[in-house]
Amino acid sequence: MHAITQTTFGGPEVLHHSEIDRPVPGAGEVLVRVRAAGVNPVDAATRAGHFPLFPAPPRILGWDVAGVVEALGPEVDEFEVGAEVLGLLRFPGEAGTYAEYVAAPADQLVVKPAALPMPQAGALPLSGLTAWQALVQIAQLEAGQRLLVHAAAGGVGHLAVQIAKSRGAYVIGTARAVHNEFLRDLGVDEVIDYSTTDFATATDPVDVVLDLVGGDYATRSLPLLKPGGLLVTTVGHNTGLTPEAAEQHGIRFETVFVQPAAEALAALTALAADGALRLHVEREFPLADAARAHESTGNAKGKTVLIP
Known part of the structure; x- marks a missing residue:
């Protein structure tokens, strides 16, 4: 072969x-x-x-x-x-x-x-399960909660925003302005152009941040999180934050490391079959x-x- x-x-x-x-x-x-x-x-x-x-x-x-x-x-x-x-x-x-x-x-x-x-x-599979395990299994995202997704137009990001919308969350995404229409079409409520705007001051406080970028994005996101809020990162090698530092700011901090999971993947394919996940x-x-x-x-x- x-x-x-x-x-x-x-x-x-x-x-x-x-x-x-x-x-x-x-x-x-x-x-x-x-x-x-x-x-x-x-x-x-x-x-x-x-x-x-x-x-x-x-x-x-x-x-x-x-x-x-x-x-x-x-x-x-x-x-x-x-x-x-x-x-x-x-x-x-x-x-x-x-x-x-x-x-x-x-x-x-x-x-x-x-x-x-x-x-x-x-x-x-990999992108979808990463988003699912971060938002559904770790964050246990609920209807009415506010979520900020960094790199919202990317592979994991564009699936994460749709999973969040399917659970009734209010979704904010950071992305370049060229992706504004794409993200709006996926249901994103607010799009922040990270290249021209400081996202830390561009929206109201959120319950959950999903960081798909790493580096200083985690620490820059801290002022946006409500007390007791959660920051989930997928960038394990360059998180820009430690659980101890997060605790000092009164928030929770978790890293998602994706695992094969047929049951969760079946839930994702069901969303796709119903048209709720594109x-x-x-x-x-x-x-x-x-x-x-x-x-x-x-x-x-x-x-x-x-x-x-």
Whole structure:
């Protein structure tokens, strides 16, 4: 089969289009013919060696997958050959979804709704689960609460604002002015252009901040949080804040580290099937152009996917 391999850390040029053996599903696994694989910031960080959690290459990148079940391994009875599925596989271990086929743990897959196109399905799992685990499981966001999402137009951000709206929250997003209409169309109540406006003084206090940027964004957000409020970050390597400092300001501070979760992913796909969650795929690249996909993902709106 064709796959994207890397043998050393580096820039996008270290990604190579290769031919390797097709995997064989083991116990509890299914063989999935990949129809779409999401490209995420963690992919680029791992490729470059900026994510110390992951060992050195060789490897095949990728954790997001949507595709068709081609074969069943032993002890699998929840899927049939021909089923269309999606999932976040093995994270943070190696999954290798930048390929034509992948052996996937069956318990990390869910059935793809017919209304969800393959590119969108392949881009949903990691970003969608990150937003869900931050807002639903950690923040337990409720109707009427006020949420601020930094980088609201990005892969995680544009899903987070829709999950929040589905729960009845009032949503404020920071983004460049060019994304104003996009975010308004997703239901965002206020859009703050971070390049021209100090978001810390641009809106009323909020119950929850979702920080998808890192650096000084966490500390700059502190004045906006209500007493007892919560700041959730996805940027574990550069949070700009500690739980102790947050406690001194009278707020809570949590870091979300996404995990495969079929039940939560099923809830996300149900929202998508009902039209309450629209996944925006900004760019699609053939699998052989994975290096070009990595070059084009900085500050992108929505998601980028590879199509084998």
